Amino acid sequence: MSDEGFLYLPDGALEALGIAPGEVADAIEKALIQKSEGALHTTPKSALLPGDARYMMSTLAVGNAEDLTVLKQVSVCPENPGRGLPAINGAIMALDAQTGLLRAILGANWITGARTAALSAVAARRLANPASKSVAFVGAGVQASTHLAAFMELFPLEEVRVYGRGAANADRLCAEAKAKGLAARRAATPQEALEGVDLVVTSVTLDYAIAPFLDAGWLKPGAFAAITDLGIPWHQESLKAFGQAVIDEREQEAASERKMIPPEIVGADLTELVSGAKPLRYDPARPSCFAFRGIALGDYAATALVLERAQAAGAGQRVTA
Incomplete structure (x- = not known):
């Protein structure tokens, strides 16, 4: 000092x-x-x-x-x-x-909350449909709230769906969305939450004991998923349904014993995406995802x-x- x-x-x-x-x-x-x-x-x-x-x-x-x-x-x-x-x-x-x-x-x-949602926004600026109107949240904690604020800046959102284990958090997030002028409801099942939406944010507890319960095959073409929870809630084999997949940093992922998503589907990391080394763009024919651990x-x-x-x-x- x-x-x-x-x-x-x-x-x-x-x-x-x-x-x-x-x-x-x-x-x-x-x-x-x-x-x-x-x-x-x-x-x-x-x-x-x-x-x-x-x-x-x-x-x-x-x-x-x-x-x-x-x-x-x-x-x-x-x-x-x-x-x-x-x-x-x-x-x-x-x-x-x-x-x-x-x-x-x-x-x-x-x-931590602001930069995590901002990392998703950096990827979503390039991979998501600019006209996205609906978003599903799987997990309704702090990250869901910060992503809601970030995505409301980026997209003309109208509808919010919430699926989470905690009723209180899910109700709080729905109330938060309604206060911002959006239609919001709790989904009864994970499939109901994901089917037909433009954007998905998953932010479940970081616990590998959780059994996977999400299937990327439920997503419509052109959907974008921000996976903030190490891929824990997703059936790994189903992630091959993503036509484009971005991670936050190749070096960090290579050093991690357990991978977030199948390595063979990774098309770019954030530095490659933003610098133009791997200029991926929104594809209306296939869903895309951004999976990340959080980077320095x-x-x-x-x-x-x-x-x-x-x-x-x-x-x-x-x-x-």
Whole structure:
């Protein structure tokens, strides 16, 4: 820590900045170009599953353009709601990339939700039908809410379907959608949720003990699925129904023992997609998907953006020795 100390930005302060989902997506696309040009360096995401359906992960990225090092640690603890706590908690350290001095400590919850939906938006901008009017959510937690906001910016949505194990969360998401002027209902079965919709978001608990219950063969031609949950709820063989499949990062996926989707169907990762190395586009004849674990680049891009906005707005608390 320098004599000037560091900036402390809890989640409430980050949310109060009013950054739109599309702005986070734009920041991620900028970072993907930087990575393709060698100006941004990342390591594969590190993750542990220590039991009780808990999921601990960390990401690390260094950017030359912003002279910034970003390290994030997040824990997903499914028992937390029963304790009166959010299921996801963590923190982000931002340091000067030239000196290693601490520049800021940030809450990780808002950034994790915002960057995850923004990663989906980056892929959906290219692979989904621009006229998409309906979306199905399998899983109705924080990620469903952030994706709803992001997809409402991108598409002329009219209808929301929700399928989830928790009635309270499903009802909450339906109420949230109705408050935004959308028609919303709970689906009785997974097949009812997926059949005929333009967009799908799956975000179930990250627990490999869950038996697969989704079939990509239910999707109509041209549908787009954002798979945020490591592919856990999907029957793996059915995923070959996707005509186009994108993952977040090839290096990270190669280093992962258990693959999210069959490797042979992967057509590009995000860097290849955005840089134009693999310019996939919306195909009305076949469904497409984006499967992702979350990448250090997303956390880096969102952190750099909020630091810029927070400093301009004088937000946060300066902590000195």
